[in-house]
Amino acid sequence: MTFNKQAIRSSYVRPIDFKRGRVEMSHGGGGRAMTQLIETLFVSAFDNAMLSALNDQACFSPPTGRMVMSTDGYVISPLFFPGGDIGCLAVHGTLNDIAMAGAKPLYLSAGFILEEGFPLADLKRIVASMAAAAQAAGIQIVTGDTKVVERGKGDGIFITTTGVGSVPDGIEIAADRARPGDRVLVSGTLGDHGITILSLRENLGFHTEIESDTAALHDLVANMIAAVPAIKVLRDPTRGGLATILNEIALQSAVGIAIDEHQLPIREPVRAACEFLGFDPLYIANEGKLVAICPPEDADRLLETMRAHPLGQAAAIIGEVIEDPQCFVQMETAFGGRRIVDWLSGEQLPRIC
Amino acid sequence: MTFNKQAIRSSYVRPIDFKRGRVEMSHGGGGRAMTQLIETLFVSAFDNAMLSALNDQACFSPPTGRMVMSTDGYVISPLFFPGGDIGCLAVHGTLNDIAMAGAKPLYLSAGFILEEGFPLADLKRIVASMAAAAQAAGIQIVTGDTKVVERGKGDGIFITTTGVGSVPDGIEIAADRARPGDRVLVSGTLGDHGITILSLRENLGFHTEIESDTAALHDLVANMIAAVPAIKVLRDPTRGGLATILNEIALQSAVGIAIDEHQLPIREPVRAACEFLGFDPLYIANEGKLVAICPPEDADRLLETMRAHPLGQAAAIIGEVIEDPQCFVQMETAFGGRRIVDWLSGEQLPRIC
Amino acid sequence: MCLAIPARVEQINGDDAIVNLSGIRREISLALVENVEPGDYVIVHVGYALEKIDPAEAARTLALFAELSAQDSAGEPSP
Amino acid sequence: MCLAIPARVEQINGDDAIVNLSGIRREISLALVENVEPGDYVIVHVGYALEKIDPAEAARTLALFAELSAQDSAGEPSP
Amino acid sequence: MKYVDEFRDGALAKIIAANIARAADPRRQYHFMEFCGGHTHAISRYGVTDLLPDNVHMIHGPGCPVCVLPIGRIENAIQLAQTPDVILCTYGDMLRVPASHGMSLLKTKAAGADIRMVYSSLDALRIAGENPHKEVVFLAIGFETTTPPTAVAILQAQALGLANFSVFCNHVLTPSAISHILQSPEIRTLGRIRLDGFIGPAHVSTIIGSQPYEYFSEEFQKPVVIAGFEPLDVMQAILMLIQQINARRAEVENEFTRAVSRHGNRKAQQLVAQVFELRRTFEWRGLGWVPYSALQIKTTFADFDAEKRFKIAPLAIPDNKACECGAILRGVKHPRDCKIFGTACTPDNPIGSCMVSSEGACAAYYRYGRFTESRSTTTQQ
Amino acid sequence: MKYVDEFRDGALAKIIAANIARAADPRRQYHFMEFCGGHTHAISRYGVTDLLPDNVHMIHGPGCPVCVLPIGRIENAIQLAQTPDVILCTYGDMLRVPASHGMSLLKTKAAGADIRMVYSSLDALRIAGENPHKEVVFLAIGFETTTPPTAVAILQAQALGLANFSVFCNHVLTPSAISHILQSPEIRTLGRIRLDGFIGPAHVSTIIGSQPYEYFSEEFQKPVVIAGFEPLDVMQAILMLIQQINARRAEVENEFTRAVSRHGNRKAQQLVAQVFELRRTFEWRGLGWVPYSALQIKTTFADFDAEKRFKIAPLAIPDNKACECGAILRGVKHPRDCKIFGTACTPDNPIGSCMVSSEGACAAYYRYGRFTESRSTTTQQ
Numbered sequence A, B: 001m002t003f004n005k006q007a008i009r010s011s012y013v014r015p016i017d018f019k020r021g022r023v024e025m026s027h028g029g030g031g032r033a034m035t036q037l038i039e040t041l042f043v044s045a046f047d048n049a050m051l052s053a054l055n056d057q058a059c060f061s062p063p064t065g066r067m068v069m070s071t072d073g074y075v076i077s078p079l080f081f082p083g084g085d086i087g088c089l090a091v092h093g094t095l096n097d098i099a100m101a102g103a104k105p106l107y108l109s110a111g112f113i114l115e116e117g118f119p120l121a122d123l124k125r126i127v128a129s130m131a132a133a134a135q136a137a138g139i140q141i142v143t144g145d146t147k148v149v150e151r152g153k154g155d156g157i158f159i160t161t162t163g164v165g166s167v168p169d170g171i172e173i174a175a176d177r178a179r180p181g182d183r184v185l186v187s188g189t190l191g192d193h194g195i196t197i198l199s200l201r202e203n204l205g206f207h208t209e210i211e212s213d214t215a216a217l218h219d220l221v222a223n224m225i226a227a228v229p230a231i232k233v234l235r236d237p238t239r240g241g242l243a244t245i246l247n248e249i250a251l252q253s254a255v256g257i258a259i260d261e262h263q264l265p266i267r268e269p270v271r272a273a274c275e276f277l278g279f280d281p282l283y284i285a286n287e288g289k290l291v292a293i294c295p296p297e298d299a300d301r302l303l304e305t306m307r308a309h310p311l312g313q314a315a316a317i318i319g320e321v322i323e324d325p326q327c328f329v330q331m332e333t334a335f336g337g338r339r340i341v342d343w344l345s346g347e348q349l350p351r352i353c
Numbered sequence C, D: 001m002c003l004a005i006p007a008r009v010e011q012i013n014g015d016d017a018i019v020n021l022s023g024i025r026r027e028i029s030l031a032l033v034e035n036v037e038p039g040d041y042v043i044v045h046v047g048y049a050l051e052k053i054d055p056a057e058a059a060r061t062l063a064l065f066a067e068l069s070a071q072d073s074a075g076e077p078s079p
Numbered sequence E, F: 001m002k003y004v005d006e007f008r009d010g011a012l013a014k015i016i017a018a019n020i021a022r023a024a025d026p027r028r029q030y031h032f033m034e035f036c037g038g039h040t041h042a043i044s045r046y047g048v049t050d051l052l053p054d055n056v057h058m059i060h061g062p063g064c065p066v067c068v069l070p071i072g073r074i075e076n077a078i079q080l081a082q083t084p085d086v087i088l089c090t091y092g093d094m095l096r097v098p099a100s101h102g103m104s105l106l107k108t109k110a111a112g113a114d115i116r117m118v119y120s121s122l123d124a125l126r127i128a129g130e131n132p133h134k135e136v137v138f139l140a141i142g143f144e145t146t147t148p149p150t151a152v153a154i155l156q157a158q159a160l161g162l163a164n165f166s167v168f169c170n171h172v173l174t175p176s177a178i179s180h181i182l183q184s185p186e187i188r189t190l191g192r193i194r195l196d197g198f199i200g201p202a203h204v205s206t207i208i209g210s211q212p213y214e215y216f217s218e219e220f221q222k223p224v225v226i227a228g229f230e231p232l233d234v235m236q237a238i239l240m241l242i243q244q245i246n247a248r249r250a251e252v253e254n255e256f257t258r259a260v261s262r263h264g265n266r267k268a269q270q271l272v273a274q275v276f277e278l279r280r281t282f283e284w285r286g287l288g289w290v291p292y293s294a295l296q297i298k299t300t301f302a303d304f305d306a307e308k309r310f311k312i313a314p315l316a317i318p319d320n321k322a323c324e325c326g327a328i329l330r331g332v333k334h335p336r337d338c339k340i341f342g343t344a345c346t347p348d349n350p351i352g353s354c355m356v357s358s359e360g361a362c363a364a365y366y367r368y369g370r371f372t373e374s375r376s377t378t379t380q381q
């Protein structure tokens, strides 16, 4: 029997037009059009044996240590922005949530919700960006799913990625482990991603050279853990920014946190954009930064390790954990006063007053 | 220090109005409103220690055997339908993809993409349904994510779930293992889910008493594997129906498949609805059925095992795997002829001719 | 072409009717047919009844199918 | 109230101008002000320049901040 | 399903198959055209050919209203759909039909046009009522079966005073198409194509009756048997055609007496006559311009005529050069004669109209023919 | 950021703090109202109170145009937004302001209304141009600072002949509000509230100049110091007020000379005078009806006046009974006096206007006051 799967496929299927084509309902309908899209786009871009098997699930050996699992949906607009796009973001974001447990990310799944009419050229570009991000991070996208919704019932593309990874035994990182006296560090400048995205919102109409900081942090984390296995908390200040995650940590650890405005690495244009809009950079999203909390005696070593990594060059010790039954996050202002850094109420909206 | 997290939360947060409230952008904004939604809705409904830890990831011990991982997005309309809703569907669907590897499902993640304005009462109902489905299936939803998109950029609610599970050593189930002579079985009536959903589309305007068959199949699968460890292929005929997955299996295993129309369990109203619309029941979606392929000598035992389970009462042996370099799926019609059961071209659209 | 299916008329309300096909109910229009009564079978196309089914003729046709033809090949009557 | 911020005018085109604030550029309207030239600083509110900044006055005010006051408490001049 | 399942009975099929086998003269070949896609569909879906002797050949006719709509009219519809504030409503069948440059209404919808699939002409009326600020155009297609519902919709729109509803009328007439095929030189003069008889439409005939076919049997001396769309109906009609030929008869016979009379549905005919009138000529994809083969809206209903309301200009757009649909529809060529069959042209990406509907000759051959041929190849090896 | 960072310098802050400490007479208490939310914001954000002696007390005034808009006007806006084919445009500040029954424009938007956040009045004009079939209403709010941009938009709409653009005008006047507070019996007659001086608005004053405040200092014998919105400006203004009081002076002084002159921006004033005229009276949330405290669109621009175009009827809707905003805005009560502060009323679910804007007295106290008090409690234990 001279059998050739490829021959069967290619002889009966016209290539997808990735230049001018658009997503149609049939691309999610479960038929040949969907299979073709999956095979020619996803399988070929993500290129690994588990995905190529075209089963409805991936199968792999369990790692050593404990496992972690995390999921995030990506709904960003615009889809392409200076410094990245929704594709690499969807890889970095979930990978970072895995890394924030001190884990080594292993595998990702990717679920796509496409809007009818979405340009296939954009889809291809996004998928290529995901593939590149996954490869750079040394992980595989092993299973996935594609759904198509009618025009007007989506927003081009939504991606939900889920990651699994493994934490070496002995590493215990969680948001409830901060204790008074511990030091708080950030890995770099704050607000770059959020301000980049805001600058592209037509109705805000401002321009900047800032780029999104989207990046995979697991390599930085690996270095940090190697240097300071006693790291207690790691978290990436994404939605809601630094202020939000410090409040989360304070509440989960039942402590207060005191930071020093002088030490916060914030770029000038980020501060300036915030002044225009009435925003506070502490609440602006980051996609390639982390906050670490460690015992005081390890802080300098941790800082040094972070600064030695390309993604931690602007790292800084920004404050310390204190006792506080009210779990406030407070800040010594550069001006010399002191204020509370509260939870965000609702989303930040541009203000006139 | 008399510290009480609950006191801090409750004294400063007004309860969410789950009766008349609606999803607002702030519910996805990363601030207090989002945390409140997560704590009072998701964490309390899914109720498990990993989720309650409110970390950005769940951490658990790796299972024995090999691991499987699967993801699916759920974009169904309407959200509530006879027999189920998008919530239990999102649990059953992913769980079934895990089970189709012969695996025991362990943990689920859930990513929500909510449209601004979506009634919180509906969200609560959906989450309760997910929680009930997860509990009935004996698995935990251990991590999640919530995004809110602007009104007009979504369709109420999309859910993407990802599951992990473990396969006992020695079990090898995959879509490329079908061999000529193997028998093909289905676990029950075909097309119930798809016809239920179609009947609710206002523009098709027909009514039926049929209910969706949405169900978690892992328990049935466990019984099947216990009885016939030599099962070679398992797959759930969801989007694209029986025809699509038989074609997928044929192509992946490089075989042909011959089925017998006489043996196909299809309810009368499903056939009737298809006649009205010009559809073919072989292409209609199921959400609580599976197709199994096993060696011929095991077929009767497998059938018996399936029929003994509540979800397999209408199980049937519907055909066998044959040699065919063209990988055709063919059917002996009840009429006495023979036809090919091809891939679906595009989605099925109601026809007048 | 012209997908149409016989269904039983259950209820009539002017030109509107409900038909039932093995448990599937839908509203159709009787604007194209006359003298239809509940219990009649009509052929339904794009939501309209095209024509009534004549039960006697249907039975006759079915009976015809069951007859083993007496005719031989080549157009000659068999002996 | 009345969030407004000083920014440097870079380009002027009739009533439209581009201002720069530490690398952030945005288009604003000069419809409310007169005699603005590139290089001037204007106070920007809801996309409009409200007024020019007077550099000499700004310097004077800053100098004032730096002066240690000679005045004592209780409203009496110090001896 | 009463009046359905009885006509799909496998046991009866064996009897009719035996009758056919006995009736068919092994020394001759029988070539029958089933004009209607409905018959084509039944033949494919139930595997009817498996029950026929090798010397009985079925030719798929042009009987799919979707397949015969010329590209120019689809292009018109696409342009209409792209007009601001227009909602274009049509049956699901129309959505995938390819126009030029790989476009279709489905792709036009994906690109942003407001195109709605309806199940009935009345749904289009409802949409017009719900969207008073939009122009709702119903893209009407179909043979005599589907025309009366369009007439009802126009009359109702008039009664309701719906000012934002109109119909882009593409209704065509079956008898003209059959005449046209029979008059084609390949069949009539050259005799290059064998066409020994016709299976006549089932549901079209419920409306027009059996009488209009009498002209063909007389003028062209070809037997016609009107048959239902169930597989037993088709087999019985084949038997009846063989019997006529064997007996050298050329008559109109009616197998579908349970729904078709000689005069058809007079009420429906009257409604059609009230709203529509003959077009002098109309283009059929594959057949070219066929005189008096289509309907247009009468000037008394001009307000509801989208062609007038939107000043739709006739567009002459040739089919893809490689496409052999024209010859295939007339029975002159076979799908396998087309160079791009199964490669550039597939059901997922149809180039020509015969690949669009599952009743189209090329789609049917793609689905079933490849299989049959591969079976015989395998068997031979 | 030039003209910004210099005015936030911590080293200079220490000098001014030392000057204040020296100037403040330990035997007396100083009560100053900063009228503007901008000053409130600077005080909170930079922790200015930490640098003030204990006997200098800051009272937050009603200077947030969002907080003073009465519920009736918000309800009007909500109803407008729910009108079919209306697009309501407004500044981000307005979206969260609570009306009755827990509604707000944000919730109205979530429930389906087309409400767009704009950064500038010109964005609303652009939206009107892009949506010729919709009615675009700009919900205009703000003090004298924000009024001239609205005037420009109306003049431009007239020049462009934009027939689908109108303004729902809610512009209010600062001096009237200050008078009203000073005239309240608690302050003027009863003397129950100590109010020793005012910090005058920064950006409002760039438009109206310092002259309008001269009436207060003369009539009520209260010193006024106009100050910039940076923290050093505020501290310097506090110092200047202390010095005036110590010297028993009651004058208008100008700390914000880099942008404010005595006569203000005459061009802006002219544009406002061209388009707007005084209302006889206007309701302020918390203050009640204040005579001649707001502007309306002149009848010559009636085409652009949404109140006329949509016949907006005045709605008198009382504030939530528990809410003490009225007293708080006048400096008579403190947020902690409100029974539902921090429980039913929080920044996430504000009941009263003082909880909405981060400049509102209740929001500021929720964020910063709780903290300060908890600190002192902790310290005491």
Ligand code: SF4
Pocket (backbone or CB within 6 Å): E320, E322, E323, E324, E325, E328, E335, E338, E339, E340, E341, E342, E345, E346, E350, E351, E352, E353, E354, E355, E362
């Ligand atoms: S295969 Fe396609 S292009 Fe060729 S004749 Fe058929 S429809 Fe036309």
Ligand code: SF4
Pocket (backbone or CB within 6 Å): F320, F322, F323, F324, F325, F328, F335, F338, F339, F340, F341, F342, F345, F346, F350, F351, F352, F353, F354, F355, F356, F362
């Ligand atoms: S806490 Fe809320 S209800 Fe109470 S006074 Fe303040 S704003 Fe009004």
Ligand SMILES: [Mg+2]
Pocket (backbone or CB within 6 Å): A070, A071, A072, A094, A097, B056, B057, B144, B145
């Ligand atoms: Mg996550």
Ligand SMILES: [Mg+2]
Pocket (backbone or CB within 6 Å): A072, A093, A094, A097, A238, B056
């Ligand atoms: Mg994340």
Ligand SMILES: [Mg+2]
Pocket (backbone or CB within 6 Å): A096, A097, A100, A235, A236, A237, A238, B056
């Ligand atoms: Mg995170």
Ligand SMILES: [Mg+2]
Pocket (backbone or CB within 6 Å): A056, A144, A145, A146, B071, B072, B073
């Ligand atoms: Mg899937």
Ligand SMILES: [Mg+2]
Pocket (backbone or CB within 6 Å): A115, A151, A152, A153, A154, A155, A156, B152, B153
């Ligand atoms: Mg959209």
Ligand SMILES: [Mg+2]
Pocket (backbone or CB within 6 Å): A056, A057, A144, A145, B070, B071, B072, B094, B097
């Ligand atoms: Mg899956």
Ligand SMILES: [Mg+2]
Pocket (backbone or CB within 6 Å): A056, B072, B093, B094, B097, B238
């Ligand atoms: Mg699945």
Ligand SMILES: [Mg+2]
Pocket (backbone or CB within 6 Å): A071, A072, A073, B144, B145, B146
């Ligand atoms: Mg998340």
Ligand SMILES: [Mg+2]
Pocket (backbone or CB within 6 Å): A152, A153, B115, B151, B152, B153, B154, B155, B156
């Ligand atoms: Mg929507």
Ligand SMILES: [Mg+2]
Pocket (backbone or CB within 6 Å): A056, B096, B097, B100, B235, B236, B237, B238
């Ligand atoms: Mg599956």
